[in-house]
Amino acid sequence: MDRKQWMGLLARAPAATLDGFWRGLGLTPAFTWLRMPEPGGVMVQGRMGGSGAPFNLGEMTVTRCALALESGAVGHAYVQGRDKRHAEQAALVDALMQGDAAATVRTGLLEPLAVQMQATQDSRAAKAAATKVEFFTLVRGDD
Amino acid sequence: MYVAVKGGERAIENAHAWLAEARRGDTRVPELDVAQIREQMALAVNRVMAEGSLYDPDLAALAIKQARGDLIEAVFLIRAYRTTLPRFGASKPVETADMRCDRRISATFKDAPGGQVLGATFDYTHRLLDFKLAADGEVPPAAMAPAQAGSVPHITEFLNRDGLIQTEAPSCETPPDLTREPLEFPANRALRLQALARGDEGFILGLAYSTQRGYARNHAFVGELRIGRVPVEMEIPELGFSIEIGEIELTECETVNQFAGSKTAPAQFTRGYGLVFGQTERKAIAMALVDRALRWRELGEDNLGAAAQDEEFVLSHCDNIQATGFLEHIKLPHYVDFQSELELVRRLRAEAEAVAKEAAE
Numbered sequence: 015m016d017r018k019q020w021m022g023l024l025a026r027a028p029a030a031t032l033d034g035f036w037r038g039l040g041l042t043p044a045f046t047w048l049r050m051p052e053p054g055g056v057m058v059q060g061r062m063g064g065s066g067a068p069f070n071l072g073e074m075t076v077t078r079c080a081l082a083l084e085s086g087a088v089g090h091a092y093v094q095g096r097d098k099r100h101a102e103q104a105a106l107v108d109a110l111m112q113g114d115a116a117a118t119v120r121t122g123l124l125e126p127l128a129v130q131m132q133a134t135q136d137s138r139a140a141k142a143a144a145t146k147v148e149f150f151t152l153v154r155g156d157d
Numbered sequence: 158m159y160v161a162v163k164g165g166e167r168a169i170e171n172a173h174a175w176l177a178e179a180r181r182g183d184t185r186v187p188e189l190d191v192a193q194i195r196e197q198m199a200l201a202v203n204r205v206m207a208e209g210s211l212y213d214p215d216l217a218a219l220a221i222k223q224a225r226g227d228l229i230e231a232v233f234l235i236r237a238y239r240t241t242l243p244r245f246g247a248s249k250p251v252e253t254a255d256m257r258c259d260r261r262i263s264a265t266f267k268d269a270p271g272g273q274v275l276g277a278t279f280d281y282t283h284r285l286l287d288f289k290l291a292a293d294g295e296v297p298p299a300a301m302a303p304a305q306a307g308s309v310p311h312i313t314e315f316l317n318r319d320g321l322i323q324t325e326a327p328s329c330e331t332p333p334d335l336t337r338e339p340l341e342f343p344a345n346r347a348l349r350l351q352a353l354a355r356g357d358e359g360f361i362l363g364l365a366y367s368t369q370r371g372y373a374r375n376h377a378f379v380g381e382l383r384i385g386r387v388p389v390e391m392e393i394p395e396l397g398f399s400i401e402i403g404e405i406e407l408t409e410c411e412t413v414n415q416f417a418g419s420k421t422a423p424a425q426f427t428r429g430y431g432l433v434f435g436q437t438e439r440k441a442i443a444m445a446l447v448d449r450a451l452r453w454r455e456l457g458e459d460n461l462g463a464a465a466q467d468e469e470f471v472l473s474h475c476d477n478i479q480a481t482g483f484l485e486h487i488k489l490p491h492y493v494d495f496q497s498e499l500e501l502v503r504r505l506r507a508e509a510e511a512v513a514k515e516a517a518e
Binding site: 018025055056057058060061068069076090094095136138143146 | 254
């Protein structure tokens with residue numbers, strides 16, 4: 015999992031789920047804010063016809079922040095929604111992944127979080143699959 | 158005569174206090190919390206997000222609670238909140254071809270690759286009231302089946318391979334944003350789609366229905382309707398690369414409509430497009446029909462004078478917050494305006510009387 019992937023995972027994770035895993039790690043690193051958590055909007059674009067030129071569909075809420083650990087590692091976060099704690103925890107994970115705690119954070123938080131989110135996604139896909147129409151053709155027998 | 162009107166502060170305060178009490182309703186009935194609205198009134202939440210033009214289910218649920226279920230009032234609250242948010246930027250265009258579909262149907266191809274997936278739909282229900290829901294009901298878990306891996310291709314892509322349908326030309330142009338610049342006409346398709354995506358469902362539905370009944374000729378098939386989740390990706394300048402900043406639920410409708418062609422180009426199907434936040438399929442289908450009707454000029458069709466072909470009419474009236482703002486303001490005090498009207502009508506009557514009297518003498 016590279017940085018782009020873990021930042022995306024942390025952005026999409028439900029705040030309560032991330033909070034659970036973060037508490038499980040039991041880490042309380044000292045840090046200073048470079049940018050306090052700030053909620054804002056991002057204009058989401060779509061494509062005409064699904065594949066053509068872009069247009070503005072509407073906005074979504076996003077919270078961003080940046081912080082520095084005492085080691086100097088800088089963590090950034092852009093997470094969906096307006097939960098400041100979600101953004102703070104995501105930025106702390108991002109910063110810790112750049113230092114000695116990376117292995118602990120990866121196995122204790124990122125990997126199980128990814129597994130849990132994949133399981134939610136799989137269960138949804140399985141429910142959709144059960145509603146797939148199986149067509150059959152009635153063959154008229156002539157005998 | 159100038160009349161200053163003051164007063165009513167106490168009446169307003171008391172009206173708002175009563176509103177709060179009325180919102181709560183009978184206190185012997187448990188209070189709804191925001192999470193209950195978000196989870197159990199999900200389609201109302203989706204409509205408020207779509208027309209509020211802000212994807213945030215918790216905020217939409219709160220707005221519905223505050224508005225006592227008046228969805229246009231809830232949209233108003235969301236629009237007002239939206240203006241307080243700093244804009245961090247724009248996402249990359251979402252790729253609906255990569256959607257993880259909960260539902261995906263085609264009215265044109267029975268054997269579409271990827272299949273017809275019904276999802277959690279009201280279709281094929283009998284529309285009979287279910288009195289079991291009035292009592293506490295345990296819901297049996299939904300059935301599961303092995304899912305196929307990978308993304309589900311758009312059906313129009315198959316038609317496109319044979320050149321049977323118009324191609325949508327990709328572009329990197331920054332689309333216009335009607336939340337930043339005032340609407341001007343003629344509007345391009347990007348601006349029209351933005352306005353339709355946040356437009357009132359009822360208004361767009363009525364216009365779409367009018368096209369089906371013959372006001373603007375564009376017989377539409379639902380080539381594909383899909384509902385599902387897509388990740389949203391944005392370039393982050395301070396990082397120098399793009400990341401996913403979240404995931405949203407969308408409804409997309411692609412219609413396949415009758416032909417355009419010329420002496421040099423053979424006949425091809427044409428397209429209408431609807432894309433809306435949340436599970437909002439009535440709105441997405443209606444949006445696609447109205448989008449198609451508004452494309453008459455670029456497709457070389459006649460303007461039949463139908464309302465759905467008139468972009469100024471459609472775009473100026475599809476926003477329910479603008480509409481309700483102007484409509485409802487006439488109930489607010491207009492004492493001074495009305496006084497001048499009153500004086501005018503009295504003078505006109507007096508003059509008419511004087512003329513009549515003179516004629517009689």
